[in-house]
Every structure is written in C-alpha cells, then in structure tokens.
Amino acid sequence: MLAPLGYKCRPGISRTGFRGITIHNTSNWNKGANAIAHANLLRGSWKNVTTSWNYVVDQDRAVRCVPENEVAWCQGDGNGDGNMKTISIEICDNSDGDIRKATDNAVELAAQILRRYGVTNASGYLFQHNHWTGKDCPYDIRRGKPYDWNTFVSKVQAKLNGTSGSAGDQILTVGSKVKFNGVFKINELILPNSKYPNGAIGCYDTCYGSPCGVDDYIPSGPIAKCNSDGSNANYNAILNKGDYWKCDKEFTVKAVELPTKYLPNGVAILEADGVRFRCDCGPLYEVANS
Ligand SMILES: [Zn+2]
Structure with missing residues (x-):
C-alpha cells in the first residue's frame, strides 16, 4: 500500500546508505488504528505531511508504505543518519489490537530485512527512535510492553541465528x-x-x-x-x-x-x-x- 510518490510523505529521496532499522510504536491507541489504517493515512489526509514510515506492522500483517530504498520521515532527525540511512518500522499499539503479536511480527520483519543486508549481529543495527532524537519512542517497548528493548533485540538475533544459507551460519x-x-x-x-x-x-x-x-x-x-x-x-x-x-x-x-x-x-x-x-x-x- 505504497504512499503516493511526489508528496511530502514520500518525496522519492534515495536512502544514502544502510545503517540499520529504527523501531517505533505508533502511540496511536485509537480503536482500529491498525497497519492498514496507517497506510491509508499516508494516502489521504497525511500525504502532504512530512511524516512517514517504510513499514507499519500490526497483529496480522506488515504493510509497506515507502520502499526501503527511499527515505521515510520517521526518525525526526531531519537529514541525519536516522532518516537517511535506516529503514523504519512502526509497531501499531491500537487498543483493539494484540501488541504482543504486532511486536513479534516486527521482530520477524526486522530479521528478514537484516538477513537481506547480510547483517549477523542484530544489536549493532537496531535502533530505537529514541536513539536519534531522544523522543520517548518506541513508547510501549520502552515500558516493557509486551517486552523490553533487550528482549526485542535478542528475539531478532535468535531469528538471525536460526537462519540457514546466509552468512549467519x-x-x-x-x-x-x-x-x-x-x-x-x-x-x-x-x-x-x-x-x-x-x-x-x-x-x-x-x-x-x-x-x-x-x-x-x-x-x-x-x-x-x-x-x-x-x-x-x-x-x-x-x-x-x-x-x-x-x-x-x-x-x-x-x-x-x-x-x-x-x-x-x-x-x-x-x-x-x-x-x-x-x-x-x-x-x-x-x-x-x-
Ligand atoms: Zn517513533
């Protein structure tokens, strides 16, 4: 469900390198604020807002809104490494969703991406939004919901370790x-x-x-x-x-x-x-x- 190209949410700027993945929570607790709803935001009322993400994940799915090789305005650091060199994943925390399943799905997606980039040590390539700007995000993970950051990173690492046929083995x-x-x-x-x-x-x-x-x-x-x-x-x-x-x-x-x-x-x-x-x-x- 790609955002429309040529609007502020997706100007089509190429990422300038790969430094890793930045993890967010949407902090949008409204009922129904799942991944599809967020993808629709970028296709509707937010398309001319300088806010976007590469992926948004909920309990059922991951939705790609901005291609990985394009900049999404998610990390809040302007033209810094967060926006320009990391791929962003938003985890939905809508009140009628399952935050554990959503976060587990983000673990799976992050591992898939890192595997494709040949990364074998997750900890060096996973960032909290907080890392770039000090923002209290990912809000839920930073409160241990459904588990804390170290657990998130180790779950991604476990997926990388379990991979066969890549540099990981x-x-x-x-x-x-x-x-x-x-x-x-x-x-x-x-x-x-x-x-x-x-x-x-x-x-x-x-x-x-x-x-x-x-x-x-x-x-x-x-x-x-x-x-x-x-x-x-x-x-x-x-x-x-x-x-x-x-x-x-x-x-x-x-x-x-x-x-x-x-x-x-x-x-x-x-x-x-x-x-x-x-x-x-x-x-x-x-x-x-x-
Ligand atoms: Zn964030």
Whole structure:
C-alpha cells in the first residue's frame, strides 16, 4: 500500500546508505488504528505531511508504505543518519489490537530485512527512535510492553541465528580467512603506545557493545577512515573518535571463542600490527582459503 510518490510523505529521496532499522510504536491507541489504517493515512489526509514510515506492522500483517530504498520521515532527525540511512518500522499499539503479536511480527520483519543486508549481529543495527532524537519512542517497548528493548533485540538475533544459507551460519575455525563486512564507527581511540605502534580503536559493533577487555581494541594499522557509506576510504588517514571505518584486509583466525548466551556469534581472535585482538564474528565474513 505504497504512499503516493511526489508528496511530502514520500518525496522519492534515495536512502544514502544502510545503517540499520529504527523501531517505533505508533502511540496511536485509537480503536482500529491498525497497519492498514496507517497506510491509508499516508494516502489521504497525511500525504502532504512530512511524516512517514517504510513499514507499519500490526497483529496480522506488515504493510509497506515507502520502499526501503527511499527515505521515510520517521526518525525526526531531519537529514541525519536516522532518516537517511535506516529503514523504519512502526509497531501499531491500537487498543483493539494484540501488541504482543504486532511486536513479534516486527521482530520477524526486522530479521528478514537484516538477513537481506547480510547483517549477523542484530544489536549493532537496531535502533530505537529514541536513539536519534531522544523522543520517548518506541513508547510501549520502552515500558516493557509486551517486552523490553533487550528482549526485542535478542528475539531478532535468535531469528538471525536460526537462519540457514546466509552468512549467519558460517563457522569460523583456526586458520579461517576472514574480512570485515561493513562500515563501522570508531567509538574509542587509543593513541600509539608500546603495545599498539599505530594506535588502536574501540568499536562497539565488533565487541558486543563496548571494548571491555585489553584485547578488544583493534590495532589501527589495517583500518581505513571512510565516509559513513564506505566511500573515500583512506588507509593513511589520522583516525578520530566518531569517524567511520572499514577494512578490506584479509585476516587469518588465530583462535576462536564459541558462542555463548552473551556472545551469540562467537568471537574470533585476529592479529594486526603484531597484536592479537578479539572480534565479534558477526561483522566478519569468511573468504575462500587462498
Ligand atoms: Zn517513533
């Protein structure tokens, strides 16, 4: 039920990259305010309002209102990464609907999307609307209704883990050759020192939320500074906190830590600049042994 092209709700602007999925609740508790009703809003009285979403989900269905490759005005951050680089899912919380079924359907949809983009670690690619602007959204999930955010993320992760035939089922072993898959953010920075001759970076996407161990930092030698969409990669640039990075270098897995409840993808131990470092297997993909 696509919104009409060329109106304020769907200007036809291309998304400028893929950073993940932003989750919302409609906070529209009116009876009958289900997914179809919301899709009809964008085709009717809201078509010239700068508010829209890629998908709206209720207890029975997911409705696509704006194609995934087009910007929907849902995250409230203007031309920021939320609007320009994430796909939005609105979860209906109409009073005559089943919020648990609706949220479970959003889990399924989010997993389907992430799978198509080759994402294996859900936590790095799922955002609350709150992340972009501080808005109290998704209102229900933020109140544990029908379950909290961590549960939502882990349910999506469980779906990704259960997938066969995608990057999610790779099993890395000592000697596997791997590369980094994607563009990441530098969340922490270590200046050159005796252990890290080129310095090192801390990246939440590669170490389950925060680098807490001494070997969770990635030596900077093989890291390129780049734009958020991966363009303009510069392997000689000075790295700063907040920069985006990528890495095209091939690594050999030196050791592995098997998946656990808290580390569902497992951990690969890699080496660069003469130092070993730990990395979530999710952002890695295996390349053929050459
Ligand atoms: Zn929202």
